Structure formats: structure tokens, C-alpha cells
Amino acid sequence: xxxxxxxxxxxxxxxxQEATLWCEPISGHSAVFWYRQTIVQGLEFLTYFRNQAxxxxxxxxxxxxxxxxxNQSHSTLKxxxxxxxxxxxxxxxxxxxxxxxxxxxxxxxxxxxxL
Amino acid sequence: xxxxxxxxxxxTVWEGETAILNCSYEDSTFDYFPWYRLFPGESPALLIAIRxxxxxxxxxxxxxxxxxxxxxxxxxxxxxxxxxxxxxxxAASWGRGGSAKLIFGEGTKLTVSS
Numbered sequence: 001x002x003x004x005x006x007x008x009x010x011x012x013x014x015x016x017q018e019a020t021l022w023c024e025p026i027s028g029h030s031a032v033f034w035y036r037q038t039i040v041q042g043l044e045f046l047t048y049f050r051n052q053a054x055x056x057x058x059x060x061x062x063x064x065x066x067x068x069x070x071n072q073s074h075s076t077l078k079x080x081x082x083x084x085x086x087x088x089x090x091x092x093x094x095x096x097x098x099x100x101x102x103x104x105x106x107x108x109x110x111x112x113x114x115l
Numbered sequence: 116x117x118x119x120x121x122x123x124x125x126x127t128v129w130e131g132e133t134a135i136l137n138c139s140y141e142d143s144t145f146d147y148f149p150w151y152r153l154f155p156g157e158s159p160a161l162l163i164a165i166r167x168x169x170x171x172x173x174x175x176x177x178x179x180x181x182x183x184x185x186x187x188x189x190x191x192x193x194x195x196x197x198x199x200x201x202x203x204x205x206a207a208s209w210g211r212g213g214s215a216k217l218i219f220g221e222g223t224k225l226t227v228s229s
Binding site: 048 | 157217219220
């Protein structure tokens with residue numbers, strides 16, 4: 001089991017460019033989460049899917065951020081017109097959708113730097 | 116509004132001492148509290164978790180003490196080792212842990228000196 005896979009590991013974009021981040025959850029996991037980690041805000045929830053359906057996107061900046069899960073093996077987070085304040089480590093996590101102590105397994109993250 | 120708060124922001128203890136990391140929360144409907152540990156350059160990983168039906172959860176050198184009335188919990192790391200040096204995040208969620216978003220605290224950076 002390779003764990004949660006995220007690509008790319010590092011991405012540098014210019015201000016105003018688009019960035020697409022990819023996540024491959026652990027096979028068999030039905031819940032996929034996106035979080036963002038910054039020095040200032042710490043770890044913030046962005047959005048999550050259950051069985052590919054969007055469940056909660058309350059953490060997503062509405063105007064430029066979007067997430068999709070077209071199939072059970074991958075999810076994407078797209079940031080349009082990137083801004084310097086979008087610079088962060090974007091973490092994807094997955095878990096089974098059952099169990100009182102079901103663990104969310106985190107991927108290695110994508111470090112996004114917006115110049 | 117920060118729903119989960121941690122203190123201290125950073126903590127240094129000597130090898131062999133007990134490190135105590137504190138966490139408090141706002142929403143009394145939270146019903147799952149995991150602690151995640153983050154080593155530099157790695158992904159957050161679940162360390163230990165508790166639900167409000169219990170006031171204590173132990174796993175080796177790691178113990179969570181939970182006070183539902185005061186909405187506080189703490190992580191005690193006994194016999195601290197240099198390898199425990201990491202950032203520890205307290206988190207909370209509603210519903211079952213596996214399918215609910217986690218609300219994280221700011222983290223406590225622990226340094227264990229030898």
C-alpha cells in the first residue's frame with residue numbers, strides 16, 4: 001500500500017497563473033479530504049468528498065478554488081489566478097467511512113509557492 | 116474564531132521528563148479528538164485519539180486526559196525522548212472520525228533536549 005499520493009510535491013507559479021494539485025487516495029478509502037497548512041493559519045480544512053460526492057466545501061475560498069473527484073482513485077484541487085497568499089502546503093487525506101476511530105491518512109503534501 | 120486552541124505554542128523538556136500539551140475547544144458537540152504528530156518533512160500522522168465517553172486514553176508513553184465539563188484535554192508524554200521532538204496538533208470533529216472534517220488547533224512544537 002503506497003499510502004496517499006500527491007503530485008506534484010512542489011509547485012511554483014507566478015501570480016495570476018493556475019495551479020492544479022492531484023491526490024490519489026488509499027485504495028478502498030471512500031472519504032477524501034483537502035487541508036491547507038500555513039505558518040499563520042496552521043492546518044485548515046478546505047473540502048471533502050465521500051464516495052466521490054462533495055460533502056462539505058465550507059473551508060474553500062469560493063472565488064478561485066475548486067475541487068473535484070471524478071473517480072474513486074483521484075481528486076484534484078484547482079486554484080485559479082493564484083495569489084501570494086495561496087502559498088501553503090496542501091494536504092490530501094483519505095479514510096474509510098466507518099468506525100469510531102477511523103483514521104485520516106495524510107499524503108506528503110504539495111508545497112505551492114506563488115511568486 | 117478559533118474553535119480549537121492549543122498551548123503552549125512551543126515547549127522544551129529534558130529527556131526523561133513528562134511533556135504536557137494542552138488543548139481546549141469551543142463546541143460541546145465535538146465528539147472525537149485525535150492528536151496528530153508532524154515531523155519536519157513528513158505528513159501528519161495519527162498518534163492517539165479519544166471520544167468524550169472516556170476521560171482518559173493511554174497508549175504506551177502517550178496519555179490523553181479529557182475534561183468534558185471544562186472542554187479541555189491534554190496530552191502527556193512520559194519519559195520524553197529526543198525522537199519525540201515534533202509538532203503536535205490537537206484536532207476535533209463531529210460525528211464519526213473517518214468521515215468528518217478535522218478542526219485543528221495551532222499546534223505545539225515540542226523539543227526534547229538530551
